[in-house]
Each structure stands twice: as C-alpha cells, then as structure tokens.
Amino acid sequence: MRLTVLTPSFGKYSSEPSARSAQLGLELDYRTENHPKSGPELIEAISGAEAVIVGLDRIDAEVLAACPDLKVVAKHGAGVDNIDLAAAAAAGVTVVNTPGANAESVADLTLGLLIMGARRIREAEDSLRDGKWGVFFGSQLSGKRLGILGFGRIGREVAKRAAGFGLSISAYDPFVPNEAINEAGARPQSLAEVVAASDFLTLHLPGGEEPLITSEHIASMPAGAGLINAARGGLVDETALAEALHRGHLSFAALDAFATEPPTADDPLLGAPNLIATPHIGAYSDIANANMGTWAVEDVVRVLQGVEPRFPVV
Numbered sequence: 001m002r003l004t005v006l007t008p009s010f011g012k013y014s015s016e017p018s019a020r021s022a023q024l025g026l027e028l029d030y031r032t033e034n035h036p037k038s039g040p041e042l043i044e045a046i047s048g049a050e051a052v053i054v055g056l057d058r059i060d061a062e063v064l065a066a067c068p069d070l071k072v073v074a075k076h077g078a079g080v081d082n083i084d085l086a087a088a089a090a091a092g093v094t095v096v097n098t099p100g101a102n103a104e105s106v107a108d109l110t111l112g113l114l115i116m117g118a119r120r121i122r123e124a125e126d127s128l129r130d131g132k133w134g135v136f137f138g139s140q141l142s143g144k145r146l147g148i149l150g151f152g153r154i155g156r157e158v159a160k161r162a163a164g165f166g167l168s169i170s171a172y173d174p175f176v177p178n179e180a181i182n183e184a185g186a187r188p189q190s191l192a193e194v195v196a197a198s199d200f201l202t203l204h205l206p207g208g209e210e211p212l213i214t215s216e217h218i219a220s221m222p223a224g225a226g227l228i229n230a231a232r233g234g235l236v237d238e239t240a241l242a243e244a245l246h247r248g249h250l251s252f253a254a255l256d257a258f259a260t261e262p263p264t265a266d267d268p269l270l271g272a273p274n275l276i277a278t279p280h281i282g283a284y285s286d287i288a289n290a291n292m293g294t295w296a297v298e299d300v301v302r303v304l305q306g307v308e309p310r311f312p313v314v
Contacts, residue, residue, distance in 0.1 A: 001026050001304050003297065004046050007055025007076045008032040010293050013286050017293025024301045036082075043067065051300045054082070061087035072096065072303040074296040075313075077283060079206065079232075085314045095313040096299040100153040101291035102283035107157035109282045110202055110230045111165075113254035115141070116276055117226045118200065120252075123274070139199070139226075139251075142166030147198030148186065149212070150205035150231065151176045158202060159186050170194050173205070196220040200228065207232030215240035218250070226252045230282045233258035238269050245272035256282050 003026050010032070011017040021028050031037075031045040036056035043066045046052050052059075053074040064070065064087050073083060075097040088095050116122060119138035127134045146162050148155045151173035159169050163185055171186040171194065178188035195201060195217045205212060213227075213236045221227070227250060229236055238259055244250045254276040255269070261280060263270055270277070283292070299309040 001301065002029055002050065003027070003074075003300050004029045004031055004049040004052045006031055006035060006037060006042075006045065006052060006057050008035050009055060009284070009289065010053060010076055010296075012289060013284070014290035014293065016290040017297055020294045021297045024297065026297055026301055046070065051304060053296050053300070056082055058082045059088070060084045064088060064091045064093060072300055072309075074098075074300050076292050076296055077102065080313050081207065083313075089314045094303045094309065096296070096303065096309045096311050097313055098292045098295040099311055101295055102285075102288035103153035103157050105285035105288035106154045106204075106230050106282035107161055108285070109256060109278070110154075110158050110204075110228055111161045113228050113230065113256065113276060113278070114146075114162075114200055114202065114226070117228070117252035117254045117274075118144075122276055144168070144199040145170065145197060147171070147189075147194040147201045149173070149191065149194060149201065149203045151181055151184070151186065152204065154231075155204040156184050158204065159184055167200075170197065192217070192220070196222075198222070198225060200226045202228040203231045203235050205231060205235060207234040211235060211237040213237060213241075215243075218244045221250065223249060224251045226250060226254070228254045230256040233261065238267075242268040242272040245269075245274055250274070252276060254278075256280055 005028055037045055038058050042057055042063055046067055048069055050069055051072045053076055055076050059073055061084055070093050072094045078097050078099045080097055083095055120136040124136040144167055146167040146169050148158055148171040151171040162169055169186040170189045171181050172191045181188040215237050218240050241253055245253055252274040256278045257280055299311055302309045
C-alpha cells in the first residue's frame with residue numbers, strides 16, 4: 001500500500017505518523033514541494049496513486065477525472081472546503097479528515113490571543129523595545145463575557161479553558177442543541193445576542209460564501225470589545241473590522257486566519273491599530289501534528305483494506 005503525501009506539514013513536528021505508517025505497512029511517497037499544487041502539477045504528482053493526503057491542494061472534478069486509480073483522499077486537518085465532495089462521491093473516492101485532532105491546539109492559541117489582546121501585551125512589548133517604560137492598563141478576564149460562535153470540538157475546548165479564568169460564557173451554534181451547550185457550562189443564545197453582549201468574541205465556525213460577522217454585527221459589539229478569529233478569514237468582514245479598529249470601537253482584534261492567505265502588503269487590516277496577527281498557526285503544535293498525521297494514515301489503510309474509516313466525510 002502506498003500513500004502520496006502532498007502536505008509538507010505531515011509528520012513535520014512528530015515522528016509518530018511515519019512510524020505508524022511503517023507499522024501498518026504503508027509506504028509514503030512524498031511530493032511536498034510547491035505546496036499547494038493545482039492543475040497539471042497536481043495531476044502529475046498523484047496520477048496513478050490510490051491514496052493521497054492533502055493540505056491546501058484543491059481536489060476538484062478535473063483532478064479526480066484524471067486520476068482514475070484514486071480510492072481515498074485524506075485531509076490533514078478538519079476543513080474539506082478544498083475538496084469537491086460531490087465530485088469525489090460521484091467518482092467513488094472516499095474522503096476522510098481528522099476532526100478534533102487539532103482542537104486543543106487551536107483552543108490554546110485562542111486563549112493566548114485573548115490574553116494578549118486583553119492585557120495589551122504586544123503594545124507593551126513594542127513600547128519596551130522602543131526604549132520606553134509605559135503603563136498599559138488592560139482588561140482582567142474574570143467577570144467578563146466571552147461569546148463563542150461555533151460550539152463544536154474547538155469551541156468546547158475554548159469554553160473549558162475560559163471557565164478557568166472566570167469568564168461568563170455564551171455560545172451560538174446552529175448545529176449544536178441548546179441542551180448540549182448548557183451542559184458544557186455555556187449559555188445558548190442567538191448569533192445577534194452573543195455578538196452584542198460579549199466583551200470578547202471568538203469565532204469557531206466553518207467559512208461560507210459571505211462573511212458571518214458583518215459591519216452591522218461589529219457595530220453592535222460593546223465599545224472596547226475584542227474579537228478573536230482562529231477559524232476562517234472569510235468569517236469576518238475584514239474591511240469593517242479594520243475600520244472599527246481605526247475608530248477605536250474595538251480595543252483589539254487577534255487573527256490567525258485571513259480571507260486571503262498570506263494577506264497582501266496593502267491589506268487594510270495590516271495597517272489597523274491594535275491588531276494581533278499570526279500566520280494560521282492554530283494547528284501547529286506537536287500533539288496536533290501527531291494526531292492529524294496518525295489518524296489520517298490509519299483511515300487510509302482502513303479504506304484500502306475495505307474497512308469503514310473512523311472519520312468518513314463522503
């Protein structure tokens with residue numbers, strides 16, 4: 001059995017995925033240069049392959065049609081928006097992913113960004129490095145209101161961590177029953193209610209065609225609130241967010257995801273004050289990297305052996 005590896009992050013921070021592959025008798029064929037691949041380059045890399053593990057590579061109908069031997073596509077992560085699921089189903093190709101493998105890693109980063117923004121850590125450090133010794137009053141977390149949009153695996157891990165800081169937690173998720181949100185220690189509310197009543201707002205929903213958080217939502221947030229997005233850049237109207245930072249309506253925004261990645265030099269957000277920006281590093285921890293790679297190869301082997309995978313998408 002052979003698995004073509006396209007994503008350079010596979011096993012980059014952990015030896016467990018390659019060790020597990022060897023244990024299962026799975027040969028790894030690395031084609032990780034020029035990631036993400038697309039079009040003819042991608043087809044050339046995986047033509048004749050039975051199994052492939054992808055990162056940001058786009059697996060569309062054209063690619064699937066050109067690779068008739070393909071049996072399984074494994075996503076090194078949870079989001080499968082770069083895979084044409086309908087075309088895969090029509091071609092008889094199984095798609096698997098690794099939901100929850102990086103949930104704790106992303107939750108850790110979310111809390112780090114929240115604390116960094118609330119306590120103005122970046123401003124304070126920049127000031128010190130400029131030879132100053134300023135006073136930077138920030139927000140203590142206990143007693144403040146945290147709104148979580150998206151209460152799946154990551155949202156729940158964020159809630160667990162936030163509870164330890166004494167934050168009052170409300171949550172919105174159209175796919176999670178209110179009872180489950182209550183049981184996890186959060187108050188279920190509508191999208192508008194969560195946004196308008198949160199001192200800090202954190203996003204953990206999948207992206208869509210249009211921003212979930214519009215200019216109207218941003219305007220409804222309490223003055224001095226902070227926004228954290230460690231999910232998908234397209235969730236937020238970035239122009240409106242930049243304007244809110246310039247006006248001082250929001251005290252900070254902390255982003256690990258942008259609508260265009262990497263953002264261009266003239267991106268209005270990069271010039272906005274009180275912006276904390278990281279290059280989509282939420283899943284990049286040792287344990288998350290081990291989980292994503294190991295879970296993916298295990299499901300690839302299941303599919304190739306005719307066994308139902310643990311995490312089928314289609």
